[in-house]
Amino acid sequence: MTSDRSQNKKVILLIVDTLMDTTIQAAIASGNAPAIKFFIDNGHYYPNVVSTFPTMSVTVDSTLLTGVYSDKHKVPGLVWYSQKEKRIINYGSHIRELYKLGLKQSMEDIFYNLNHVHFSKQHKTVHEILKEKGIQTSAINTLLYRGSNSIQLKVPFFLKLTGLKKNLSSHSPDLFSYGAFRRFNPLKKHTRFWQKYGFNDKFAAHEIKYLIKKNKVPPLTIAYFPDLDQRIHKHGRTDVEGIQKVDKQLQEILNQYPSWEEALSNNIWIISGDNGQAWISNNKTEALIDLRDLLNSYRIVKLKEGVTSKDEIVLCVNERMSFIYTLDDQKVRLNEIANLLQKDDRIDVIAVKNEKTVTVTSGIHNGQLHFHPEGEYFDEYKQSWFLEGNADILDLSITDKRIQYGDYPDALARLYSSFFSHEGNYLIVSAKPGFEFIGEGSPTHIGGASHGGLHKEDSLVSMIVTGTNTTPKYLRFLDLKDWLLSLVQ
Structure with missing residues (x-):
């Protein structure tokens, strides 16, 4: 594994929740995923990257940022029991469970405790490591994002009704966008409460496009696209429409450049799933x-x-x-x-x-x-x-x-x-x-489909890479952090 930093390319990592080979192949066969096909045709495609366990996004993101499994980063799963606090901690499984556990406590766990209490400080994140080296990074809508800059997150009105504080102290990367809580683009788009307060693909793409337009893309950007996950939960492992919607956002991002080819020449693009999903019986x-x-x-x-x-x-x-x-x-x-x-x-x-x-x-x-x-x-x-x-x-x-x-x-x-x-x-x-x-x-x-399990259907995700011939030491999420550092430093 060698560094491509001499090329001075920006690294843009797009985490597409539940991006799997079965879905990609079905979408490409339909002829309605031109951006994904363009990236694959002009780069390297790895259909079997190993996720973490449990195969839940919060655990995967924690490993991505730190390069360690949950025994060290200490985010066990989406739902777990704290022996110290004698309570169940839930980062957002379903509103029914959050309501029963107490909305105020659940919101604190999701929007503060996950990043700043439960996520171990014994292992520095990619953002913290690069900040020490004077290298800017960006996080857009990522579930785990801890950086070194002290900021205030402005809580949206309806979430304040749960008892959540008006402002939350946080530590973020240099450039940080987090739905309705904080954004780059002053235009309020895709952030209403019925749009999940900005935690959607359109908002993430909107923010990336803004950075490109303003020539503010830092050496490393990590952005999270959540929408495909819900489509596959409902419609199954080969849902083509979900991939087509993701592809539309990718097209809009590529269109910010004079040509798609120029988008590739300026950047190293990494488009990766985080966890897979296994099929679930109709019975x-x-x-x-x-x-x-x-x-x-x-x-x-x-x-x-x-x-x-x-x-x-x-x-x-x-x-x-x-x-x-x-x-x-x-x-x-x-x-x-x-x-x-x-x-x-x-x-x-x-x-x-x-x-x-x-x-x-x-x-x-x-x-x-x-x-x-x-x-x-x-x-x-x-x-x-x-x-x-x-x-x-x-x-x-x-x-x-x-x-x-x-x-x-x-x-x-x-x-x-x-x-x-x-x-x-x-x-x-x-x-x-x-x-x-x-x-x-x-x-x-x-x-439909579901995840969390140890099986390969839950565990194998796809990754598309353009702009570099290097690879992680192994094709596991565990090994992505060191690879990202080699591409940026």
């Missing part, structure tokens, strides 16, 4: 794995009531994966919960940690797989592991002590890191494609 009864039913012998925390002295377990559902916590491991043992869950053949990964060893069982495979780092087996990323038991559970192929991953990319590191992402006694479950977990108030995606 509602079959598709939804209701953890409340499976674990009805335990007293489960109610969202509105919070943790009480009578409660035994906490459910934190991240669509196709879940954290399940015991509040007293002397009374409720995780192994007992795991045994119950093994009876459901819709659950393909059930994992429990005991000190440094993770034990994985399954609803579709017999036996157990035990693993931890530092052993005699090596995977394709040169990570070493101790392994014992049934490797089929994680679809591992082993030849001469060499591990190859199948249906669960980088499964050992991604699963292991998740057990050290936060304190607490919990097990981790992931569902087979076709199915998703629900708890109290969870969103559902019958006949």
Whole structure:
């Protein structure tokens, strides 16, 4: 991996939520994605970049900015339980859950605590590192954005009604745009409350176009395009209309230059998904794995009531994966919960940690797989592991002590890191494609698609790169930060 900085190209990274190969191929075949086709034809296309785990945008973005998994950046998932605060933290799964947890607290978690309390300061972000070197960066609508500049975010009127402060102190990159909270372009476009306060593709494209017009594009820009995610949730993995809408915004960005070719000559463009989505069955009864039913012998925390002295377990559902916590491991043992869950053949990964060893069982495979780092087996990323038991559970192929991953990319590191992402006694479950977990108030995606899980359908995303022949060390989100730094410095 060498630097392209001598070319003085600006790096523009567009994160398109849920950009996958299946969707791209369907859109190109339709003939209605000219911008994406142009980027692919004039660059390099990587259809199988490995996301993080859980495959939720907040965890992915945290890894992108820091180059570490959740054991170090400490953003465990979209929904998790804080043992320290004795409460469920939710960064925006569904309004039903946010309302029950308390809108004021939920808004504080989403718009302040995520970036400035929960996101570990032990690992500097790309923005912080480049700021120290005197290099400007920009973030547009990214969920994780922490930088070194002290700013005030102006809270939109209707969000203030939840009890959120009028202004939020924050730390941002040099150039920072965050929906209706803060923007470059003085024209108020695409920021009304029915437009998700600017957290939409049109706003992100509007802001990028403004930087281009004003010749203010910094050495590194990271922008987030969220809309495709909701289309695929509803319509499935090959939804062409969603990609066509993304492509229209890309066309408008390219049109800011005298020609599309000039757009490429001035910049390194990186267009990447963040997580994939797995298909979900049309059969509602079959598709939804209701953890409340499976674990009805335990007293489960109610969202509105919070943790009480009578409660035994906490459910934190991240669509196709879940954290399940015991509040007293002397009374409720995780192994007992795991045994119950093994009876459901819709659950393909059930994992429990005991000190440094993770034990994985399954609803579709017999036996157990035990693993931890530092052993005699090596995977394709040169990570070493101790392994014992049934490797089929994680679809591992082993030849001469060499591990190859199948249906669960980088499964050992991604699963292991998740057990050290936060304190607490919990097990981790992931569902087979076709199915998703629900708890109290969870969103559902019958006949569409969903993510969160460890499976490759959730985990593999597409990335298009133009303007450089370099690549990350490995095609994983874990390795993008160092690559970005090499392109900019």
